Amino acid sequence: MNEILVIEDLSKSFGAVMASDKVNFSLKRGEIHALIGPNGAGKSTLIKQIIGEIRQDSGSILLDGLEVSNQNVPTRIRLGLARTFQITNVISDFSVFQNLLLALIGIEKKEFTFFSKAVSNKLLVEKVNKILDETELSEKKDEVAVRLSHGERRQLEIGLALALSPKVILLDEPMAGLSVDIIEKMKKSFMKIKAKVPVLLIEHDMDVVFAIADRISVLVNGTIVATGAARDIRMNREVKKAYLGID
Numbered sequence: 001m002n003e004i005l006v007i008e009d010l011s012k013s014f015g016a017v018m019a020s021d022k023v024n025f026s027l028k029r030g031e032i033h034a035l036i037g038p039n040g041a042g043k044s045t046l047i048k049q050i051i052g053e054i055r056q057d058s059g060s061i062l063l064d065g066l067e068v069s070n071q072n073v074p075t076r077i078r079l080g081l082a083r084t085f086q087i088t089n090v091i092s093d094f095s096v097f098q099n100l101l102l103a104l105i106g107i108e109k110k111e112f113t114f115f116s117k118a119v120s121n122k123l124l125v126e127k128v129n130k131i132l133d134e135t136e137l138s139e140k141k142d143e144v145a146v147r148l149s150h151g152e153r154r155q156l157e158i159g160l161a162l163a164l165s166p167k168v169i170l171l172d173e174p175m176a177g178l179s180v181d182i183i184e185k186m187k188k189s190f191m192k193i194k195a196k197v198p199v200l201l202i203e204h205d206m207d208v209v210f211a212i213a214d215r216i217s218v219l220v221n222g223t224i225v226a227t228g229a230a231r232d233i234r235m236n237r238e239v240k241k242a243y244l245g246i247d
């Protein structure tokens with residue numbers, strides 16, 4: 001199956017506000033699918049429903065063919081949904097490398113009870129190095145987490161999400177407020193990640209979106225008004241009017 005995540009007729013209202021109004025959306029293997037739309041369109045609410053933080057009023061969410069819309073957050077994460085959090089379990093006194101290693105030990109904990117043992121495990125170290133490369137953090141591997149910049153910490157958070165070997169990764173404005181060079185690194189990183197883990201990306205910066213997204217969906221007032229390849233969305237009249245403010 002080409003579509004790893006499928007959302008069908010998902011609806012959620014907050015009082016009179018329809019944050020999701022029969023949303024249909026899919027994430028395909030190998031793609032970066034950007035979700036764009038004006039402030040208050042319902043982008044974050046959609047991601048929160050996918051991960052399970054907010055329960056939908058109606059509709060369904062299928063991950064790899066399995067209905068997850070009634071599962072709790074930990075179950076969904078175990079089934080392969082990943083998102084990054086502002087508050088993560090980054091250990092400040094540990095290096096970037098050690099943080100990632102620890103995350104992997106957490107997953108394979110039956111085998112590695114002691115950190116010292118894990119450090120000398122070739123396979124585990126290879127996995128850490130792979131994630132360092134995928135998140136453009138190789139140069140920072142020995143940096144203690146507390147000394148990372150705001151942006152580097154976000155990169156590490158993405159790395160920690162990848163350590164869980166998720167089926168999809170959900171990112172709500174991961175680049176907001178970051179410097180140009182970190183944004184460039186993240187763009188490169190997502191291009192590397194997507195073959196293994198498709199990315200659902202909420203992003204306001206249209207230059208970023210048009211540069212890396214394979215598909216774009218436009219959400220306005222809880223409704224997807226267009227989905228398509230980046231070049232088609234750029235030309236779409238309704239999108240120009242509703243979102244980009246051009247008639």
Ligand SMILES: Nc1ncnc2c1ncn2[C@@H]1O[C@H](COP(=O)(O)OP(=O)(O)OP(=O)(O)O)[C@@H](O)[C@H]1O
Pocket residue numbers: 014017018019037038039040041042043044045046
């Ligand atoms: N917990 C909540 N209770 C009540 N209303 C909410 C709640 N969460 C979101 N809303 C409302 O639902 C709508 C969609 O909000 P949401 O945060 O999903 O938008 P968004 O597209 O992520 O916007 P932004 O681009 O500003 O992040 C808004 O009108 C918002 O005020």
Ligand SMILES: [Mg+2]
Pocket residue numbers: 043044045
């Ligand atoms: Mg939001």
